[in-house]
Amino acid sequence: MEVNLKEMCRTVREDILTMIHAAGSGHPGGSLSSVEIMVALYFGDVMKVDAKNPDWNDRDRFILSKGHVAPVLYSVLARKGFFPVEELGTLRKFGSILQGHPHKAHTPGLECSAGSLGQGLSVANGIALAFKKLGTGQRVYCLMGDGELQEGQIWEAAMFAPQQKLDNVCAIVDYNHVQLDGTVEEIKSLDNLPARWNDFGWNVIEVDGHDVNALVHAFKLAALTKDRPSVLIAHTVKGKGVSFMEGDCNWHGNCPNAEQLAQALAEVRGATS
Amino acid sequence: MSVKKIPMRDGYGKALLELIAANPKVIALDADVAKSTRSGWVKDKFPDNFIDMGIAEQDLAGTAAGLALGGMLPFTSTYAVFMAGRAWDEIRTTICYNNLNVKIAGAHAGISVGPDGATHQALEDVAIMRVLPNMTVVCPCDAEETRKATLAFAKIDGPCYVRFGREAVPVVTDETTPFELGKARLCREGSDVAIIACGAMVYESLEAAKVLADENISAEVIDLHTVKPIDVDAVVAAAKKCGCVVTAEEHQIFGGMGSAVAECLAKNFPAPQEFIAIQDTFGESGQPQELMDAYGLNQSSIVAAAKKVIARK
Amino acid sequence: METAALQKVARRVRFEAVRMIYEGKEGHPGPALSCADIVATLYFDVMNIRPDQPDWEDRDRFILSKGHGCPIWYATLNERGYNNPKVEHFHLRELGSIFQGHPSMHSGVPGIDMTTGSLGNGIAIGAGMAYAAKAHHKDYYTYVICGDGEMQEGVTWEGVNMAKGRGLDNLVVFVDNNGFQSYKTIEFTIGQNNMADRFRAFGWHTQEINGHDVEQIKAAVTIAKATSGSPHAIICRTVKGKGLSYMENNNKWHKGVPTEEQWEITKRELGGE
Structure with a gap:
C-alpha cells in the first residue's frame, strides 16, 4: 500500500491533538516534534512489521525511550492497523489500552513500557544483541528525546553498542531543544552533540527531522552501515505544526482547550509541508 | 568440630x-x-x-x-x-x-x-x-x-x-535436600519458639536451637529462603504451633524478611516477634565474623531473642 | 615544592599505602599506586589547604572518586600533617578503625571531604562543590580524581554535562587512565580508549599528560587555572601498580596483599629515602 507520507503526518498530528484534548492531559510538544520520524519508520518502508500479527517473530523492533510522547506512537500504530483508530479516544482513561505512558501488556504493537527516561537505548541494545546472538537479522530502532540525553544511562548504553558492534541498532535523537523546565541549552546544554556520539563510536547522521523523505533516506543509510551502530540526530521543533506550541516548553505537557484545539487543527490541516 | x-x-x-x-x-x-x-x-x-x-x-x-x-x-x-x-x-x-x-x-x-x-x-x-x-x-x-x-x-x-x-x-543442605520456590523449608522441629531465618542466619539459627535445647527450650527452625512470595501457610503454622517467633536475617530491620513475616502474622495470626537484623544503622570495615558479632547477627543473639520472645507469650 | 622533593613525597606515600595494606591484610594497591603522583602533587604543591584546620571553609576541595584507591589518600593526608600526631599504624579496614575500606567523611579521618566507594559519583559531586563555590563567590578549586573504569558509569557523564553547562572552570578532574579495571582492560569493556576526545566533545578544556610526571601535573593545573569558561579534564596516562616492579601493569593487583617476600621487595624498591 502506497501511503502519502506527508498526508499521514498531517493525520497523525490531528490524532495527537484530538486525543490529548479528549484525554484532558498529555504531552503534545514532543509528540508533534516526532511525527515525521515515526511516520518515516512505520510508513516509509523502513521497519518490517505486520499489524495483523503484532508478535511476528521476524519483525523489526521499535523502542520508545521518551515514553511521554505515547500519543504519536499510538496514532501511528492505530493508523498502521494494530488496533482500531477509535481507541485513540480512550487515551489515559481508566481501563484503556492506551496508558498515559506506554505499557507493553496493554497495547498491540508496543514492544516495551516506557516513561522513566533514559532507559530505552539499553533495552534496544539488549534486543539487538539477542538478535546477533541468535543469528537473526532484525533491526532495532530507538527514539530518544534530547532532554533525556542528560540521563547518564544513555551514555552507558552509548558506550556499549559500539563495543558490541551493534550495527542493527539505529538510535534517533529528537533534537527539539526544549524540555519540561525550559530549553535544553539553559538547563544542561548538549552543544557539540554529533561529536559526542561520534567520539563514543557511533555513525552519526544529521537530518532535518521534519523532512519525512530525508528521514526515510537516512534510515536506509543507517541500515547500510556495518560494524557500528548509527544515530540519527533529527533536528526538530518542539510542538511542530502548531504556531503557539512551537518551541514553548509550556506545551511540553499541557492540554489544549477547545478553542486552542480548533486553531491547532486548522493550522495542521492547512499545512502544506 | x-x-x-x-x-x-x-x-x-x-x-x-x-x-x-x-x-x-x-x-x-x-x-x-x-x-x-x-x-x-x-x-x-x-x-x-x-x-x-x-x-x-x-x-x-x-x-x-x-x-x-x-x-x-x-x-x-x-x-x-x-x-x-x-x-x-x-x-x-x-x-x-x-x-x-x-x-x-x-x-x-x-x-x-x-x-x-x-x-x-x-x-x-x-x-x-x-x-x-x-x-x-x-x-x-x-x-x-x-x-x-x-x-x-x-x-x-x-x-x-x-x-x-x-x-x-x-554447608546446611545437600543435593538431596528438597527445594521449591515459595515453600519454606522446615529444618528442625520445635514447639516453644519458631526461629525463621534466611541466608547465612539459617546456620546460626540451627546452632542457637541446639543451645536452647540444652536449656530445655524447644526451638523450631525454618529456612524462609523465598522471602517473596512468602509461604504464608508455613509461617502461620509455625507461629500457631510455637506461639512466638524470632526472625533472623543479615539485612536492615526495616523492610526485609522479618518485616515480611510480621506483615504475614499481623494479618493472619498476630504473635510476639523479635527481630535479629541490622538495627537501622550503616555498617563499617572489619572482619566478617567480627562484624556479625558486633552487629548481633549470631547464635547468641538469637538465643537471647528466643528467651525474650518466649517471655512475651 | 621542588620536583625532587615532590618525587620523594610520592615515593614515601606509595610505601605507606602499601604498608597499610600489608599490615591490614586487605586493600587495593594497584589503583592506589597509579594515582600516587597526582595525589601527592595536589596536596604538596597545588592545593590551598590548612592541614591543621581541615574544615577551613576556603580550602580547595578534593574528592577521590575511585574510593577504593584510598590508601594513597590516607597516606598523603598523614604525610601532609592532617593527623596530629602522625599515624604510625593505620589499622586499615579493621573494626573500629577510622581508616575504612572506602573513605568516609564521618569516620573521623581529618581532611576527607567526601565519602566514596560507589564508583562514578565524583564528578557530579565535584560539580556541586564547584557550583557552590561560584554561588558563594569563593575562589577555591575542586579537584577530583576518577578512575578510567568509572567513565563507564552514566552518572559520570551526567556530571560532565552539568559542569560544562554551568561553565564550572573551578573544577579540575584528573582521569587516572591506567587502562585497567577490576575485571579486564578498559578497551575490552568499552572499546576505544579515547577518553580525551570524549571530554572534548562534551565541551571540557582537556589536556593529556603523563600522570607520573609531577612537573607535567603541576603544569597542567597551571594551564587549567589560566583557562576560563569550561571545566578541566586532565587525562593522565598512568601505570596500574606504578612504583613496584611486581605490581606494575599486573591487574592481579587491583586488589591484593603482598606476601612477606613481596613486602621485602617493597621495602627495597620504595622504602628508605
Missing part, C-alpha cells in the same frame, strides 16, 4: 554453567565484578554466553531487559548494593512493570562483605526488591541452595532476585 564452608556465589556460578549447557539462550551479564560473582566462570567456559557490561549497572539492567525481549534468558549479577540500589528504577519500570524474564543476582550482600566497609555492604536490597510487583525474592542459606534457587529461576517466567554473600558459609 570444623564445619564445611563454601561461598554461596559458587552455587550461583555452578548453576549458570548447568543452565547454559542445557540451554544456549541463557546468557550471563556482569558489571566488572565477574570474578567475584562467579559469572566469570561462564566467561571462561562459554564465552559467547557472557557479556561484561563494564561499570554500568543501569545499562546492565536495561540491556538484560532487551535481551529478554529479544528471546534470550539473561542472568545479571553484580554487587547487591549496586545491582538493587543503583539500577532500581530500571528494575522497577523496565523489568518488573513489563514482567520481563530477567534474573538478577545481588552478590556480596550483607555486612559480612567485611573490610570494604559500609559503601559495599548491601543491607537494604531485600526490602527494595520485595516491594516490586512481579518480583520473586530469594535469600538462600548456602551454596547448594543458591544453586537450586538459580536453577529454579530458569523454570519460572518473570523477574527474580537472589542475594548472597561473599564469605564461605557453612
Whole structure:
C-alpha cells in the first residue's frame, strides 16, 4: 500500500491533538516534534512489521525511550492497523489500552513500557544483541528525546553498542531543544552533540527531522552501515505544526482547550509541508 | 568440630554453567565484578554466553531487559548494593512493570562483605526488591541452595532476585535436600519458639536451637529462603504451633524478611516477634565474623531473642 | 615544592599505602599506586589547604572518586600533617578503625571531604562543590580524581554535562587512565580508549599528560587555572601498580596483599629515602 507520507503526518498530528484534548492531559510538544520520524519508520518502508500479527517473530523492533510522547506512537500504530483508530479516544482513561505512558501488556504493537527516561537505548541494545546472538537479522530502532540525553544511562548504553558492534541498532535523537523546565541549552546544554556520539563510536547522521523523505533516506543509510551502530540526530521543533506550541516548553505537557484545539487543527490541516 | 564452608556465589556460578549447557539462550551479564560473582566462570567456559557490561549497572539492567525481549534468558549479577540500589528504577519500570524474564543476582550482600566497609555492604536490597510487583525474592542459606534457587529461576517466567554473600558459609543442605520456590523449608522441629531465618542466619539459627535445647527450650527452625512470595501457610503454622517467633536475617530491620513475616502474622495470626537484623544503622570495615558479632547477627543473639520472645507469650 | 622533593613525597606515600595494606591484610594497591603522583602533587604543591584546620571553609576541595584507591589518600593526608600526631599504624579496614575500606567523611579521618566507594559519583559531586563555590563567590578549586573504569558509569557523564553547562572552570578532574579495571582492560569493556576526545566533545578544556610526571601535573593545573569558561579534564596516562616492579601493569593487583617476600621487595624498591 502506497501511503502519502506527508498526508499521514498531517493525520497523525490531528490524532495527537484530538486525543490529548479528549484525554484532558498529555504531552503534545514532543509528540508533534516526532511525527515525521515515526511516520518515516512505520510508513516509509523502513521497519518490517505486520499489524495483523503484532508478535511476528521476524519483525523489526521499535523502542520508545521518551515514553511521554505515547500519543504519536499510538496514532501511528492505530493508523498502521494494530488496533482500531477509535481507541485513540480512550487515551489515559481508566481501563484503556492506551496508558498515559506506554505499557507493553496493554497495547498491540508496543514492544516495551516506557516513561522513566533514559532507559530505552539499553533495552534496544539488549534486543539487538539477542538478535546477533541468535543469528537473526532484525533491526532495532530507538527514539530518544534530547532532554533525556542528560540521563547518564544513555551514555552507558552509548558506550556499549559500539563495543558490541551493534550495527542493527539505529538510535534517533529528537533534537527539539526544549524540555519540561525550559530549553535544553539553559538547563544542561548538549552543544557539540554529533561529536559526542561520534567520539563514543557511533555513525552519526544529521537530518532535518521534519523532512519525512530525508528521514526515510537516512534510515536506509543507517541500515547500510556495518560494524557500528548509527544515530540519527533529527533536528526538530518542539510542538511542530502548531504556531503557539512551537518551541514553548509550556506545551511540553499541557492540554489544549477547545478553542486552542480548533486553531491547532486548522493550522495542521492547512499545512502544506 | 570444623564445619564445611563454601561461598554461596559458587552455587550461583555452578548453576549458570548447568543452565547454559542445557540451554544456549541463557546468557550471563556482569558489571566488572565477574570474578567475584562467579559469572566469570561462564566467561571462561562459554564465552559467547557472557557479556561484561563494564561499570554500568543501569545499562546492565536495561540491556538484560532487551535481551529478554529479544528471546534470550539473561542472568545479571553484580554487587547487591549496586545491582538493587543503583539500577532500581530500571528494575522497577523496565523489568518488573513489563514482567520481563530477567534474573538478577545481588552478590556480596550483607555486612559480612567485611573490610570494604559500609559503601559495599548491601543491607537494604531485600526490602527494595520485595516491594516490586512481579518480583520473586530469594535469600538462600548456602551454596547448594543458591544453586537450586538459580536453577529454579530458569523454570519460572518473570523477574527474580537472589542475594548472597561473599564469605564461605557453612554447608546446611545437600543435593538431596528438597527445594521449591515459595515453600519454606522446615529444618528442625520445635514447639516453644519458631526461629525463621534466611541466608547465612539459617546456620546460626540451627546452632542457637541446639543451645536452647540444652536449656530445655524447644526451638523450631525454618529456612524462609523465598522471602517473596512468602509461604504464608508455613509461617502461620509455625507461629500457631510455637506461639512466638524470632526472625533472623543479615539485612536492615526495616523492610526485609522479618518485616515480611510480621506483615504475614499481623494479618493472619498476630504473635510476639523479635527481630535479629541490622538495627537501622550503616555498617563499617572489619572482619566478617567480627562484624556479625558486633552487629548481633549470631547464635547468641538469637538465643537471647528466643528467651525474650518466649517471655512475651 | 621542588620536583625532587615532590618525587620523594610520592615515593614515601606509595610505601605507606602499601604498608597499610600489608599490615591490614586487605586493600587495593594497584589503583592506589597509579594515582600516587597526582595525589601527592595536589596536596604538596597545588592545593590551598590548612592541614591543621581541615574544615577551613576556603580550602580547595578534593574528592577521590575511585574510593577504593584510598590508601594513597590516607597516606598523603598523614604525610601532609592532617593527623596530629602522625599515624604510625593505620589499622586499615579493621573494626573500629577510622581508616575504612572506602573513605568516609564521618569516620573521623581529618581532611576527607567526601565519602566514596560507589564508583562514578565524583564528578557530579565535584560539580556541586564547584557550583557552590561560584554561588558563594569563593575562589577555591575542586579537584577530583576518577578512575578510567568509572567513565563507564552514566552518572559520570551526567556530571560532565552539568559542569560544562554551568561553565564550572573551578573544577579540575584528573582521569587516572591506567587502562585497567577490576575485571579486564578498559578497551575490552568499552572499546576505544579515547577518553580525551570524549571530554572534548562534551565541551571540557582537556589536556593529556603523563600522570607520573609531577612537573607535567603541576603544569597542567597551571594551564587549567589560566583557562576560563569550561571545566578541566586532565587525562593522565598512568601505570596500574606504578612504583613496584611486581605490581606494575599486573591487574592481579587491583586488589591484593603482598606476601612477606613481596613486602621485602617493597621495602627495597620504595622504602628508605
